[in-house]
Amino acid sequence: MAVNYLCQKCKNTFALKHKKCPKCGAVVPKHGKVYYVRVMVNGRRICKTVPGSLELARQIESKIKSELVAGDYYDRRQARKENTPFPEYMEKKYLPWAKENKASSSYAREESIYRLWIKPTIGNKPLKDVSPFVLERMKKVMKDAGKAPRTIEYALAIVRQAFNKAILWDIYKGDNPVSKVSKPKTDNRRIRFLSPEEAKMVLEESQKRSKQMYEICTLALYCGLRASEIINLTWADIDLENEIIYVKDPKNKTNRAAYMTEEVIKIFQEKEKGQPDEHIFPSYKTKVQEISHFFKEIVDSLGLNDGVSDPRQKVVFHTLRHTFASWLAIQGTPLHVIKELLGHKTLAMTERYSHLIPDTKREAVKGLQKMLKKETGVVRLK
DSSP states (O other): OEEEEEOTTTOOEEOTTOSBOTTTOOBOOSSSOEEEEEEEETTEEEEEEEESOHHHHHHHHHHHHHHHHHTOOOOHHHHHHHTSBHHHHIIIIIHHHHHHHSOHHHHHHHHHHIIIIIHHHHTTOBGGGOOHHHHHHHHHHHHHTTOOHHHHHHHHHHHHHHHHHHHHTTSOOSOOGGGGSOOOOOOOOOOOOOOHHHHHHHHHHHHHHOHHHHHHHHHHHHHOOOHHHHHTOBGGGEETTTTEEEEOSOTTSOOEEEEOOHHHHHHHHHSOOOOTTSBSSGGGTTOHHHHHHHHHHHHHHHTTTTTOOOGGGSOOTHHHHHHHHHHHHHTTOOHHHHHHHHTOSSHHHHGGGGGGSOOHHHHHHHHHHHHHHHHHOOOOOO
């Protein structure tokens, strides 16, 4: 705690023992002094400007300290911050930050969900009035409109991160309201993957339509790359000598290596090599949706989604990456290896493929059965 003078000329604060401002040299006036009160309790700092007497400044210092200790301090400045309308905070603080710090595709999706669902539901409420009840209503509105549980969960994630940033930026002091809202229960993990015959059909059809699209599909299928990772590849990322593709700045922020198959090697050998910083697929730069749309045309022409209503069973561009992982699992590749090749953050994300891995436990017991039969004559083991 401290009470200092506040220089009215340069706004510097300095100890009461000084007769002049150490910064600008202004003399402390005999009358009309201004004091600067600074109180810190449990890491929380409050500063006040107090014109008048030193006695009044000491009283205010003591009062602030006792209220902070008791948890009764009312900070008018903080109250003004928390009365900021939610849309104003989102549009002037959070969304500009997201645009600057997130991938363009992530920002575009956040802005769209905010504009279409979050803002219309929350309205012009101040930050302090965005309650769990308000967010539950948003969930219901989105569900009634037929939005997928994953989209509702994404909307809640946007609000959660927005409040986390408000807390970090000292704009909001309360609990994050999203922490008291349950996530929609769903399992929207994709189940469908392509058979080798279907994969061949897809590649042949893509080759008929566009050489670039064929190359992009091949990279997704044989290297497990995401569409965003493919369109961001530059020639500096391609190491033909060691048959490696370096995936930089991916979705999980951790760089990784992808390994080329013969088909992929052939693609890069036949392409005209550009400058190191030149994109390999410049016409698709930042156009993931364009790839998805083109791929849908291919799938529709082959009838792979005919009669399919469950989104998890539909063939989409991401199915190629899912097929890559599924084929690895079927041939017995350990989960931790699949995790590294896919660039998953945690093994839990990769465990969806565990049911495809050959049942080594069953084979182990069968091996034990054979041993016992040979050594003891026991025929059956259950």
